[in-house]
Amino acid sequence: MWKHNLGFPRIGINRELKKASELYWSNNIDCNQLFEIGRKIRFQNWNFQINSGLDLITCNDFSFYDHVLDLSFLMGVIPKIYLDPKFNNFIDLYFSMARGYQDNEWDIKAMEMTKWFNTNYHYIVPEFTKDQKFFINSNKIFSEIDELNNILNSSDKIKPVLIGPVTYLYLGKEKDESFHKMDLIDKITFFYIDLIKKLVKTGIKWIQLDEPILSLDLSDLEKKSFKYSYEKIYDVFSNLDIKILLTTYFGGLLDNISILKNIIDRIHAIHIDLIEDPNQLDEILSLIKKSETILSLGIVDGRNIWKNRYSNSIRNIKKVINSIGMDRLMISPNCSLLHVPIDLDKEKSIHIDIKNKMSFAKQKIDELSDLEKIIKGERSILLKNSYLVDKLDQSNIIHNKxxxxxxSDFQEKDIKRKSSFSIRQxxxxxxxxxxxxxxxxxxxxxxxxxxxxxxxxxxxxxxxxxxxxxxxxxxxxxxxxxxxxxxxxxxxxxxxxxxxxxxxxxxxxxxxxxxxxxxxxxxxxxxxxxxxxxxxxxxxxxxxxxxxxxxxxxxxxxxxxxxxxxxxxxxxxxxxxxxxxxxxxxxxxxxxxxxxxxxxxxxxxxxxxxxxxxxxxxxxxxxxxxxxxxxxxxxxxxxxxxxxxxxxxxxxxxxxxxxxxxxxxxxxxxxxxxxxxxxxxxxxxxxxxxxxxxxxxxxxxxxxxxxxxxxxxxxxxxxxxxxxxxxxxxxxxxxxxxxxxxxxxxxxxxxxxxxxxxxxxxxxxxx
The missing domain is CATH 3.20.20.210 (TIM Barrel)
Known part of the structure; x- marks a missing residue:
């Protein structure tokens, strides 16, 4: 059984990134000082996850502003207007896309920003042209692999993460109506193939491709794009020593099970979200049982701060072990931990009964180790967890009769204004x-x-x-x-x-x-x-x-x-x-x-x-x-x-x-x-x-x-x-x-x- 994580908060335990970015924008530190603070945050995050006993350590989840913008920058998807000013370095160009740029000579608006699925995180919307080109424009992902390799002294445990090609296209918008963004699937797929080839040369064994749009209602064109893209990627890498982990989150896969059936033999591992949709497990298991695909269970809640109910998680873990064996099982949070605070231990004034039921990013990583220990026979951890969770659920602290x-309810008269809008106006x-x-x-x-x-x-x-x-x-x-x-x-x-x-x-x-x-x-x-x-x-x-x-x-x-x-x-x-x-x-x-x-x-x-x-x-x-x-x-x-x-x-x-x-x-x-x-x-x-x-x-x-x-x-x-x-x-x-x-x-x-x-x-x- 492998323990891993889809992504970790990148702001720093004391919001170091926020403070450094704002100092840089106000010209109070230079870019080298900004980069050094980013490096320290990455090392802090990695060292914690290494010490917690994770079997795979994720990289490329750090960002100075937004991970979608990072990918646009990596692929050279930069609107021409941002290429005109003579920026001193790449980070100024990067920030201009996110925040706009204005001086005596230039006046450029920021790119569009919208919500990341149904979260309160905002991403910078990619902009595509009909003749869009994709090329490697940044070495960020390679630099992070090198940094992490220097800590681990081994590339086997490194797992870089990228938004997958279909989700990335889905998140963007066309600059004119003469084409559909999914028309770019051929170009972007071959970019990913080229990028993965270069990543393989670094010695890594795993690559995480996030495709959360598998939790959405998809069109036929989007479904065809999935099939095309992952068949092409698999054809190139099926005989190489690299494993593709396809991750889905924010919902279940069952409405798009036909996509998974088409590509299940062309991915090495699939991650499913059992927090948002616990009912999908049986059907997913029956689908992959006869294949060699590894199953990653998202069983720790990456979007809420309540402690994992270990009894439920253990039930699902045992079901998978009995079906496909422990060697084909991974466990992790259901999504990136970007959406929760970093460390509960810093909170000193929360009522102890409430705090005992809570879990922040660091604690959620530790929960994976707890689940592994329970599977190995340490039943006392399970009993303690049940006691703490059940104690608050029954407490007068939370209930007010x-x-x-x-x-907790209403009558019809409570939800209607006295008059129509035309009269009110x-x-x-x-x-x-x-x-x-x-x-x-x-x-x-x-x-x-x-x-x-x-x-x-x-x-x-x-x-x-x-x-x-x-x-x-x-x-x-x-x-x-x-x-x-x-x-x-x-x-x-x-x-x-x-x-x-x-x-x-x-x-x-x-x-x-x-x-x-x-x-x-x-x-x-x-x-x-x-x-x-x-x-x-x-x-x-x-x-x-x-x-x-x-x-x-x-x-x-x-x-x-x-x-x-x-x-x-x-x-x-x-x-x-x-x-x-x-x-x-x-x-x-x-x-x-x-x-x-x-x-x-x-x-x-x-x-x-x-x-x-x-x-x-x-x-x-x-x-x-x-x-x-x-x-x-x-x-x-x-x-x-x-x-x-x-x-x-x-x-x-x-x-x-x-x-x-x-x-x-x-x-x-x-x-x-x-x-x-x-x-x-x-x-x-x-x-x-x-x-x-x-x-x-x-x-x-x-x-x-x-x-x-x-x-x-x-x-x-x-x-x-x-x-x-x-x-x-x-x-x-x-x-x-x-x-x-x-x-x-x-x-x-x-x-x-x-x-x-x-x-x-x-x-x-x-x-």
């Missing part, structure tokens, strides 16, 4: 009297080093509550005045009291806890600390009302109340695994509803309930969509439907593919929805236009994930294009996301250009 009885227009193309922001303003230090001192009790609140009020007053000076129409309070849009609320709700060091990468240097929903969720007091009301007291303009929606709190947290997920969603929704009504009673008439995670929560298989939408839409409507007609509900969604779910987005019945639009070149807005989306919409007119400052002219052009697609009266003007990661100088210039463009639009585009 009142919450279960009152907040008239009442709201009369109340607010906003101009055409009203301007606003998504909510947050820059979170500076000084602000983070202020919050940290307060948290450590080095600063009194009175002093802390005075400082936060100063910032709110400052940003209200700045927004007025910039001529924004609807203002926000800036969210200076909030560390994160989910963590802030988790700290104020019962049944949820926050970690101190549980950082997870979202994109690039952006890291978040997902809260842990361990029990029944409830609200006991106001969470935001005092701060929003203070901001409103400083202006005659309307200030938005800013809340995070129930689905996003759920999806951006690690969720309890002892009850159906919809029950937890409804509990959170009722808590947010109470806060919405508190804001309304306090005179706040525009309230934004952000749901950027609604799309990412969508099951990968369409057959499961109805169930998801039934509870997710109901959860949003529980939170939002208790207000009066003239209270305006906004929601925000970013970097989502809306093509297949536009009807469901409409069913949310938010008065205003704001979306990302600047990176996708109006593609998302066209979906809303073709659907004739009935409510108001704010298509983001500039990309906040890039440091470049958009010009007034380009923003006006986007507004103009929007007005050709949507009713003018329904269009809002806003950035495409919150501004917390940006610098004040960038923000002020960008918003000024945005409000000036809106002014111009009112003159040139009004009826």
């Amino acid at each position: 009142k919450v279960k009885n009152e907040y 008239k009442k709201q227009q009369k109340r607010f009297n906003l101009p055409l193309f009203p301007t606003t922001t998504i909510g947050s303003f820059p979170q500076t080093k000084e602000l983070r230090s202020l919050r940290n001192k307060f948290k450590k009790k080095e600063l009194s509550k009175n002093r802390y609140e005075k400082e936060i009020k100063k910032l709110i007053s400052y940003v209200i005045k700045k927004q007025e000076d910039l001529n924004l129409d609807v203002l926000v309070h800036g969210e200076f009291e909030r560390n994160d849009m989910v963590e802030f609320f988790s700290d104020k709700l019962n049944g949820i806890l926050s970690t101190k060091h549980g950082w997870v990468q979202s994109y690039g240097s952006r890291c978040v600390k997902p809260p842990i929903i361990y029990g029944d969720v409830s609200r006991t007091d106001d969470m935001t009302t005092n701060w929003i009301c203070y901001a409103q007291s400083k202006t005659n303009k309307f200030v938005k109340g800013m809340l995070t929606g129930p689905v996003t709190i759920l999806k951006w947290s690690f969720v309890r695994d002892d009850q159906p997920i919809f029950k937890t969603a409804y509990q959170i929704a009722w808590a947010i509803r109470d806060e919405v009504l508190s804001l309304e009673r306090s005179g706040i008439k525009i309230i934004q309930i952000d749901e950027p995670a609604l799309r990412e929560g969508l099951p990968l298989k369409k057959k499961n969509w109805n169930y998801y939408f039934n509870w997710s839409i109901n959860a949003f409507r529980i939170a939002s439907s208790g207000v009066k007609d003239d209270t305006q509900i906004h929601t925000h969604m970013c970097y989502s593919e809306f093509n297949d779910i536009i009807e469901e987005i409409s069913e949310l019945d938010a008065d205003v929805i704001t979306i990302e639009n600047s990176r996708s070149n109006m593609d998302l807005l066209k979906i809303f236009s073709n659907f004739s989306y009935p409510n108001e919409i704010g298509p983001g007119v500039y990309d906040i994930h890039s440091p470049r400052i958009p010009t007034k002219e380009e923003i006006f052009k986007l507004i103009q294009e929007s007005s050709n697609l949507l009713p003018i009266r329904n269009i809002w003007i806003n950035p495409d996301c919150g501004l917390k990661t940006r610098k004040w100088k960038e923000v002020f210039k960008s918003i000024k250009n945005m409000t000036e463009a809106a002014k111009l639009a009112r003159i040139k585009l009004s009826d």
Whole structure:
């Protein structure tokens, strides 16, 4: 039985990569210093996995920004626009693709970014041309093999990982409509063959090719592409001393079992995800039983932080051993551990009963060793695991009878606004009297080093509550005045009291806890600390009302109340695994509803309930969509439907593919929805236009994930294009996301250009 891992977090145990990247971007360290920090993180990760007893050590899972971008860079899939500036080195070209680039001579936008399947990780979308060429453009993968070889003194245990050819094409987009990206399967397959040949020369014995799209609903063309690509790869390498491990995760294989039947004799090992789909094991076993294919079981949860229930895993391990033997068995986490924090041992303040049921990346690697020991007869490990897991499941720490009885369901009246949108819109227009193309922001303003230090001192009790609140009020007053000076129409309070849009609320709700060091990468240097929903969720007091009301007291303009929606709190947290997920969603929704009504009673008439995670929560298989939408839409409507007609509900969604779910987005019945639009070149807005989306919409007119400052002219052009697609009266003007990661100088210039463009639009585009 082999123990291995599909990938390890790359941010560093103390977020060293985030800090180093941001220092490099601000010209405070040079590229050699950045590379050295990356090398230290890799060595730290490898040494831990070696010492934990893994039989294969994965490399090429490290990235300075994004592993999909790394592969694009490796294959030379670099849009021509990024090749024009004279960058000093490859890393500047690489970062320009992810973040854009702007100086006195060059002004280049960042590439499009979207969610990695149904996770909160974002990847940079590859761009393909009809005459696309693939060639080895980077030696990163070879360098990592050399580094790891120097530690191991043997290449036999090294397993480099690459996204597989079919998934990579699937993740990208065509730059024009004259071809289909799968038309490139021949070219890319021969690139992989050439690359693998060079990798074989390094002496490695294993290569991991990730093909998570096998968990999706695939077209005939995509199925044919799989068959073609892996037949070609096998034909070249079948007689060589190299094993291809084809990995799938985020779902089961059974709906695509025909693909596996076609290629099962042409791969050396197949990895399946038994966390997301435990029911697939029997059929997969029957398929591979007569072959020589090795089976890798993904039995440790790489996307949640709960301890593995060893009794279930041992049952599956024994089933495989009895069927095909221990020599053909591998065990690992179900997916890369990129999606969980690194080390639970750093958490010192979590209740011991809860902590005893938890497991971070390091602990999950150790769980593999525990499972091997149990198989070898160490039954005490199994008994201890069962005791710790069962103890919390039965504890009063997680169960609240009142919450279960009152907040885990709803009646029809709880999920409907009093009147239709057409009636509400008239009442709201009369109340607010906003101009055409009203301007606003998504909510947050820059979170500076000084602000983070202020919050940290307060948290450590080095600063009194009175002093802390005075400082936060100063910032709110400052940003209200700045927004007025910039001529924004609807203002926000800036969210200076909030560390994160989910963590802030988790700290104020019962049944949820926050970690101190549980950082997870979202994109690039952006890291978040997902809260842990361990029990029944409830609200006991106001969470935001005092701060929003203070901001409103400083202006005659309307200030938005800013809340995070129930689905996003759920999806951006690690969720309890002892009850159906919809029950937890409804509990959170009722808590947010109470806060919405508190804001309304306090005179706040525009309230934004952000749901950027609604799309990412969508099951990968369409057959499961109805169930998801039934509870997710109901959860949003529980939170939002208790207000009066003239209270305006906004929601925000970013970097989502809306093509297949536009009807469901409409069913949310938010008065205003704001979306990302600047990176996708109006593609998302066209979906809303073709659907004739009935409510108001704010298509983001500039990309906040890039440091470049958009010009007034380009923003006006986007507004103009929007007005050709949507009713003018329904269009809002806003950035495409919150501004917390940006610098004040960038923000002020960008918003000024945005409000000036809106002014111009009112003159040139009004009826």
